[in-house]
Amino acid sequence: MKIRIRLHGRGGQGVKTAGRIISTACFLEGHCAEDSPMYGPERRGAPVLSFVRVSDGEPLEERGYIEHPDALVLLDSSSVSRSSPFYGLRTDGLVIINAPLLAPKFAFPSVAFDVSSAALRVLKKDSVSAGAAALACKALGLTSIESLSEAVRMEMNEIGLRPELIERNVELARECFSSVPTVKSFVHAHDPSPTDSNDESSEKLVEIPQMVGLQPIAAIIATGNSRLNETGLWRLTTPRIDYSKCTKCIVCFVYCPDSCITLEPDLTPHIQYENCKGCMICATECPLHAISEERAVPA
Amino acid sequence: MKKMLTGNSSAAWGARISDVDYVCAYPITPQTEIVETLSSWVNKGALKARFVNFESEHSMFAAAGAASLTGARVFTCSSSQGLIYGLEMLYSIAGWRAPLVLVNVSRGLGMPMILQVEHGDVLATRDSGFIQLHAENCQEVLDLVLLGYKIAEDSNVMLPVVVNMDGFVLSFARQTVDIPQREAVEKFLPRYSHPRPLLGLESAPVTYGPTTSDGFVYSFYKYQLHKASLESRKVFQTAAQEFFKIFSRRHHAVEAEMTEDADYIFLVTNSYSSNVRAGVRSLRAKGEKVGMVKLKMLRPFPREELAEVLSQAKAVAVFEQNLAPGRGAIIYPEIAEALYHSQERPDVLLSFIGGLGGTPLGMPEMEYMLKKCKEFLKTGHGPEQPLLLYRSEDWESMKHSLSKTGLPVSREVS
Amino acid sequence: MASNQTTIDTAYKTMKDTPREEYLQPGSPLCAGCGGEIAVRLALKALGPKTIVVSVPGCFGLLALYPYSSIENSMLFAPFASGPAAAQGIVDGIRIQVEKRAMVDPGSKVLVLTGDGAAYDIGLQATSGAIHRGLDFYYLCYDNEAYGNTGFQFSSATPTGSSTSTTAVTDSSQGNSLRKKNLFEIWKAHNPSYLATVAVSKPVDMLRKFEKASKMSGSKLFIAFSVCPTGWRSEPRETVKIDRLAVETGVWPLKESVNGRVTHTYIPRKRPPVENYLKTQRRFEHLFGACGSEHTLQEIQRDVDEYWRSISI
Structure with a gap:
């Protein structure tokens, strides 16, 4: 098993934390895992990404942003219309989304659960990182509920949450974990993960020209x-x-x-x-x- | 007009006849005389420029680069610790594509603190994007300042230039220097004009130095900087031809002497090129087939020219006045790379380090380097590199000094 | 030391006189509810289109995030410690060309725009040099009291009791234990021609200060109180409200120094307790509640009281 997951959400929503919970849960499960956030100047509310790679055996031999994910985790359904998150997703890739069950149908297999409503009930706020991570761990068959719970505790403690709030996040994660199925067909169909053949073509490389005039200088004249x-x-x-x-x-x-x-x-x-x-x-x-x-x- | 000038005065004269607009100053030995000279000229009205004393090299370089973007011709200078203190700014000046000339007076980098020459300072700037020209004598200091502006301001280049001279050996040594007439210089070096000056005009606003989070943007501009630097080799060649026509002095990125039939070539930069030339002549008089190659341009690195002049030799001794701990000499591997794809290349390429802090380079060193090259050629076994050129009398003095430090004297010393 | 602005000849009498021209354009990558961005926007309205902005690393470096720029004015992005020095190069470069090359004077103004990290810490030496040399420039420090762009680490502008990501709250620590560095007095000791603190909740006061400064030559320096919802963990919608509370509780005095003479341009007569201000921000939340530190709270209040006593209004 080797899975690449790309998480989409907005700055301030816990996209990085959700990725870390998935990754830590996989680590506790005995898998090989890597997580990384997109690092840029993005601010609260702006579309942001994070990335998780998991393998149950072989070492992970890929670094950098995930251009061709096997699964997407969408922390809010608005990211579908706002940032077209499906680019590079393999044709049979899985979309895991925080949305009511009657969410819009995608061209991809999907798993949906209304994490926001559950969060508002359990945490009294729309804080979905633990819940979204739980959906991914369960739908992709990555971890047990125990590893997930422990990962939520570890990561929420890391960002300085108070103990009682951490336990409520665990509760939220367990509820989300129990509410969605594991997509068996996906897991089996997926071993080992294919690489996009286009990616390996040397035709994709160009020699960039030497520019003249002001163009080789990092300048903007269309100010404002x-x-x-x-x-x-x-x-x-x-x-x-x-x-x-x-x-x-x-x-x-x-x-x-x-x-x-x-x-x-x-x-x-x-x-x-x-x-x-x-x-x-x-x-x-x-x-x-x-x-x-x-x-x-x-x- | 011929005059007796120190290297520092020659640099100041280079700035003066280039009619610079703006001089950014901060004192450091052995460079200070340059800014003292320019300051007095500006005060007397002999040079119409704005002269500003800064509170650090970092600020001095920042102002120099920014002023160049407004369209002013800028001169600045530094040395050693000061150059390194402002190193961050040098990358930005190149990244802004702000043409200017910076004269560096090479001096060792502490610790131990020293005022005498070593090239570690200027070579630490080698990857900043600055074009590097190194001078052998006071005349070359002046000439390279002129050539520096000519290349820097070329519309296909738009990069800053550092002109290097050796601390003490050139900076404080007076030599005969031919100072060109202003009219001739004006012919060679037309007025600088920036294509989009930073003037705050509503009609022509511009933002320089934007931030990016995209690798493809960063790669693009870094690569353009590299291409512009490479382009400056051609620009240098053309400028040097024009320079010869007007001033009758020749300059080349790589200067080979007595190499046509040479089995052994000494490669050298900066002021010790003169000592090497004298040594080569002496060795020739003794029947040795030796020659020399002087590297005048360090960035862009003139690899093709080097490969061509070195390919026929049996052995090359690379003499450098710098020491990169854990690596050895800094330029040596670049020369090896330049030769790597040559069908014909020397069998032996040896790295020698000497002259650190101004230790001598004379016949003993020349004979030693030649001997090591010959041994290597004969046996096929080379020494551990680099070889430090260190005289026995210096070792005696060192032992004497060690005995005064109060530290326990080890067996090697006593 | 009383407020006497009523007699001043100014184009700015009420908020309605705020210039309509926009030099800061929509679509910047800065956080929603950024207080410092309001300060820059107002400053540029007052200074106008011939202003060249020198920006350094910090949040507002993002005002030129390739291939976009968020201000109409020309701008130069320079390394962290070099803002005022780069400004010197621009001012001098233009001046010498006007003097020597008969270039038409473009009438440019140069505005250095940095956060508190550059102003209070790494760029202090360059600023000291520039003011000392009498450089004719403007400096606007958007002071959000920490290194915001790197994730809110301690700077020497961080106030007592604030948690930052490098002055964490633990059993033995109540956040930052040091006092905020007094940049106003440090800058003032250099004898700039004009120096002021500003707050966006007093926009008329702010516009007037820029107006006044722009009639002077020499160094004209501004420290702008800059609410940072992301770092202060406050509600973006409350930015101006928090700014107002800082002024009214006396935490952020509004003053100016003209050739060394200090005047307070607004006197908060009632001065509600500092809690009213501190409670709006979660960076101070540890000071309240069961495990709160009465001691730190008292210290903050005492410092504010002491300040207003010392200026003997």
Whole structure:
């Protein structure tokens, strides 16, 4: 058995912790495992990844980001529409997703469980890393429930969670573990994992040219072009202006960190949703409470 | 105009006739005379430039690189510990693709602290992206500053240049130096103009030095930097031809002398090239078929030229004034690599280290290196490398010093 | 030392005078609810389009994350300790070309933008040199009281009692035991022409300070209180609210120094207890509750009280 897992979620959601729990559980199970987070400048709310490789015998002889996973773990269903996570997934790869059972159908086999609802009930907050890791351990047949529980304890202790909160995370993990099946066909069909043949073709390599003029210099002259970054995708909550209450005091405009509120000549504010990260400072500061909060609707 | 000039004065004159706009200064022995000279010229109005005393080499290099991006012609200089203190900045200057000339006056790196020459300082910058030109005498110091600006500011290069001279041996030694006329220099070195200067113009904004988290971006720009550095070999050749036409002095990346029929070649850089030349002549007078190769350009590394001039020799002795602990000499493996794919290459390639902290290089060292090469050729067995050139009288002095330290005297010393 | 801003000739009378022009553009990679980003945005509004920004490693290095840049202005990204020195090169490079080459004066302003790690720690020497040389530049330190970009490690701007990832809370430790370094006084000792603390919850005060500074030559320095939801573990939506609490509780005094003369531009008359401010951030959560440290809390309050007593308002 040799499995490559790629986890998708958002900054602050516990994508790295979920990967570490899977990996530690496999280690406790006696497997060979490796986990790593994507390391970059990504911030809270931005799409992030982490990676786990597991083998039950041979040593792991691959490093770096996983481009061709055997399984995906999606920590929230919104990542499906927001970041198209399926790239590189093998055609019979498994999608493990935190979503209600009646989640949208994918072109891939899938296992779904509403970890968020369980987390809200057990932890009183939408904290899904332990639950999502449990889904992966069970669906892929990687570990026993004991190894998983211990891994949750170890990793949650590592990030400084209080003991009572750790135990509730264990409870959440056990519930998730028991709620999904092990996908036998997947596990068996998968030994040993194939490598994408395209990956081995030397035709994929090019010789890059020597550039001339300013091009060989790391420079940007289209300054201010970051509005092309759709940071609106980070949004977990959406501010909405109730224009019947708005007095055009421009407080929201002044305090928006990202210049996402524009003013008409008569000072009517407009929120620019392509880039609004949903920090909700505008809603907090609006003296007339004219800006309400809308939960971002998962796709 | 011919004058008696120290190496330091020659560097200052190089900056002056290049009509530099901005001089960034911080004192360190044995470089200080350069900035003292420039400071007095700027104060007297002999050089119209802005001269600023910085609080460290790190800041000095930062200002130098940033000023170059605004379109100013920038000169700066340092040495030894100072160069290394600012080393981080050197990578950034090259990464900004900011052309300027930095004169380094080579000096050993502590500990033990020393003021005399060793090339460990300038060679530590070899992978920063700076083009490296090393001078044999005071005239070359001046010439290479001029050539330095010419190459650095070429639109296909846009890289900083470090011109190296040996501390004390050149920095404080006066020699006859021909200072070219301003008009001739203006012909050779037109005004620098940056294609997109950092001026804060609303009409032409620019961001230099962005961050990236993508390997393909980082790889691309690093590789472009490498290609530009390689390009500077051609630019150097063309510039040197033009330089010869105007100033009647020749410069080559690799300079071979008496090598046509030579069985043994001594390879050398910087000021001790002169000692090696004298030694080669003496050995020739005794009937030895010896020659020498002087490396003037260290970055980009002129591997093809080297392979060509060394291929016919039976043995090559590589003399270096640096010591990389655990490796040996720094340039030696680069020469071996340059020869690796040659059909014809010397049977023997030996690494010698000497002149560290200014220990001498004379006939004893030349004879010794030749002897070792011959032994190796004859027996097919080489010594453990590198071989440290260390005279017996120095060993006696060392033992004497050791006996004064208060440390117990070991059997080897007593 | 009382506030006397009512008599000042200023374009900024109320929040409605906040310039409409945006130089900081949407889509930066900075965290949602970043307080420092508001400070930069307001600063650029006040300084205008001819400002060249020098940025160094730290969160705001990401304002140029290839191939995007988040500000309209020209920008140079320089190594950690070198911001003010690189600014010197830009100022001097332009000046000499204007003097010597008859270049048209582009009227540029240079703004060094660093976090507290660069300002209080690794770049202090370069800043000292630049102010001492009388460099005509602006420096905006977005002070979020730790090395935020590397995951919130201790810096010498970290206040007493704050947990960071390198001043952990344990049985024997209540987070950071050192006092925050007094950068205002250190910078002031260099005699800059203008020096001020700013807070985004007082935007008019902030805009006026930049306005005032831009009429002066020499070194003009700003330390901006910068709420960091990620590091402080606070709610992004509460950024400005927390900023306001810091000002009102007296934790963050608003003041300026003009040629060495210090004036407080806002006096918090009531000064509610510092708990009101500290409780909004989980970096201080260990100070409260059963295992909380009454002692550390008292120390923080005492320091604030002592400060306001010492300036004898």
